[in-house]
Amino acid sequence: xxxxxxxxxxxxxxxxxxxxxxxxxxxxxxxxxxxxxxxxxxxxxxxxxxxxxxxxxxxxxxxxxxxxxxxxxxxxxxxxxxxx
Numbered sequence: 001x002x003x004x005x006x007x008x009x010x011x012x013x014x015x016x017x018x019x020x021x022x023x024x025x026x027x028x029x030x031x032x033x034x035x036x037x038x039x040x041x042x043x044x045x046x047x048x049x050x051x052x053x054x055x056x057x058x059x060x061x062x063x064x065x066x067x068x069x070x071x072x073x074x075x076x077x078x079x080x081x082x083x084x
Contacts, residue, residue: 005078007062011054016043018058023067029055030063 007018016022025042028034036048036055045051065073 005074007074009054009057011045011050011057014045014050016045016054018062018070020067020070023062023065023070026058026063027067
């Protein structure tokens with residue numbers, strides 16, 4: 001392992017890692033008329049209820065971070081945490 005921190009959002013017993021792929025799906029959900037059923041299917045969740053719980057659990061700063069900036073922002077936050 002590279003020792004990089006992995007951000008996850010827990011939904012029930014599942015842990016959904018936040019990465020570029022997940023962020024791309026979230027941005028598609030936010031910017032298009034995608035329903036919770038379709039979101040659940042794309043994320044591998046059981047149904048719209050789990051998708052709803054996932055959306056409620058994702059911090060806003062993650063939800064609005066463009067996938068292309070995810071790696072940079074994650075490293076910046078980690079450096080801030082180590083400095084403070």
